[in-house]
Amino acid sequence: MNKFFYLLVAIFLIQACSNEPKTGLQFSEKGRSVPEFSGDSAFQFVQAQVDFGPRVPNTYGHVETKKYLMNKLRDYAGEQMVFAQEFTGDSYSGTTLEMANIIAAFNPTAADRIMLCAHWDTRPRADMDTVRTADYIPGADDGGSGVGVLMELARIFADDPPPIGVDIVFFDGEDYGAQGDLANYFLGSRFWSQNPPVPGYSPRFAILLDMVGAKDALFPKEEYSIGYAPNLVDEVWNIASEKGYENLFPNEVGAGVLDDHYIIDQYTDIPIINIINHQRGEDGNIVFGSHWHTHQDDMPIIGKETLQGVGDVLLELIYNRL
Numbered sequence: 001m002n003k004f005f006y007l008l009v010a011i012f013l014i015q016a017c018s019n020e021p022k023t024g025l026q027f028s029e030k031g032r033s034v035p036e037f038s039g040d041s042a043f044q045f046v047q048a049q050v051d052f053g054p055r056v057p058n059t060y061g062h063v064e065t066k067k068y069l070m071n072k073l074r075d076y077a078g079e080q081m082v083f084a085q086e087f088t089g090d091s092y093s094g095t096t097l098e099m100a101n102i103i104a105a106f107n108p109t110a111a112d113r114i115m116l117c118a119h120w121d122t123r124p125r126a127d128m129d130t131v132r133t134a135d136y137i138p139g140a141d142d143g144g145s146g147v148g149v150l151m152e153l154a155r156i157f158a159d160d161p162p163p164i165g166v167d168i169v170f171f172d173g174e175d176y177g178a179q180g181d182l183a184n185y186f187l188g189s190r191f192w193s194q195n196p197p198v199p200g201y202s203p204r205f206a207i208l209l210d211m212v213g214a215k216d217a218l219f220p221k222e223e224y225s226i227g228y229a230p231n232l233v234d235e236v237w238n239i240a241s242e243k244g245y246e247n248l249f250p251n252e253v254g255a256g257v258l259d260d261h262y263i264i265d266q267y268t269d270i271p272i273i274n275i276i277n278h279q280r281g282e283d284g285n286i287v288f289g290s291h292w293h294t295h296q297d298d299m300p301i302i303g304k305e306t307l308q309g310v311g312d313v314l315l316e317l318i319y320n321r322l
Helices: 002-016 039-051 060-077 144-159 187-194 223-228 230-242 260-267 304-320
Strands: 082-090 096-106 113-119 165-171 206-210 272-276
Touching: 039 060, 039 144, 039 304, 060 082, 060 096, 060 144, 082 187, 096 144, 096 187, 113 144, 113 187, 144 165, 144 206, 144 304, 165 187, 187 260, 206 260, 223 230, 223 260, 223 272, 230 272, 230 304, 260 272
Parallel strands: 113 165, 113 206, 206 272
Antiparallel strands: 082 096, 096 165
C-alpha cells in the first residue's frame, strides 16, 4: 500500500508539473525566511551511519542502515511518503547483491519539484590505501556525509515545509565497482534512471551531494555540472559567496567527475549538478582528498563547519530562491 500510495501521488504531481524549459532555470530572491541548518545534527546523522559499520550490500551495516534511514524518513515525511526501490545485482563472487534506493517525498501536493540525492552505500575495498586494501572502509565522507546533510534537511522539512516539492533519493551501489570497472559503479542511479518509480518524473532540477563533509573540503564547479545546468551552478556558487563560503565553494572550474549525476544525465532530461570535494590537477585530472577510498575515511576527518556550509547554501536556495 505504501508503494501504491506514493506512486499514485507522484503520478498526479508529474501530470501537473509545469513545462518550464530545462535550459533556462531562473532564480531570484523571494524575501522568505530560511530555517537554520545544524551542522551538529548533520554530524550526528553521519555518526549514526558509521556506527552501523560499512554499508556494503549484503552486510549487517547495509541492512541496519537501510532500516534506520527508512524509519527516520518516515518520521519526517510520513509513513506513506517513503519508498524503497529494491533491485539486485551480481557480485564479483557470483552471489546476488540485495540493494535498494531510498526515496522520500516532502510537500507532496506541490506540482513544482526538485530532487536532492546522495549515495548511501560504502566502498567494499580500500584500493587507495597502503594496507588492508581488500577490507571495507568506514565511508564517513564517501557516502555518509551526503546522506547526513540530506537527513538534516529532511528533519527541517518536517518542521518547516519547503515552498516547493522536494524529493530526496539515496542511491545504493554507487561505489561497488572495482577500480576501472565502471559497469559496476553507479548501480542504484542506473537502475533508478532506467526504471523510474514514476514514469515521466521531471523535477525542475536535481542536486547530487558526494563527499561533502571533510574538514579540508573544496567544491569547485564540477565540469559536467556546468554543461548540464550552468544556471544552477552559478546560483549555488553565488549563494555560497554571499554567505561567506568562498573558500569552500571556490569560483573555479573543477574536473569532470564520473558520478551518479553522469548516469542520470545519460538516461533522463533532468538538469543535475554535483557538489563534490575534489580538485583539478595541473594535468586536468581529478585529485581527491587523501582519505578517499582509504581507511582514513572515518569520523575524525568530518568537519561540522563543512556540513554547515553545504546545508546553509542548500536551504537558502530551496526556501528563498525558487
